[in-house]
């Protein structure tokens with residue numbers, strides 16, 4: 001498995017892609033990173049709301065992951081045979097080396 005780190009084209013977070021299968025291995029959304037400690041403490045005081053929020057976040061995350069994966073596959077397909085790997089919208093963002 002060849003793992004590549006790149007910038008997520010959707011949320012500008014960090015994306016780890018298996019470059020042989022084009023599967024998203026991991027995804028760290030930028031908006032999650034920005035969540036403040038203050039907000040975290042506020043949320044964690046309300047356990048039920050927190051659970052609900054985490055559940056929603058996980059669902060959103062899964063959806064987003066699938067969405068990015070789809071984009072990657074499409075980009076790879078369109079760029080098949082081109083030197084340098086993924087073309088198009090992923091091209092400028094990807095620093096394979």
Ligand SMILES: [Zn+2]
Pocket residue numbers: 008009010011012013014027028029030064
């Ligand atoms: Zn993202």
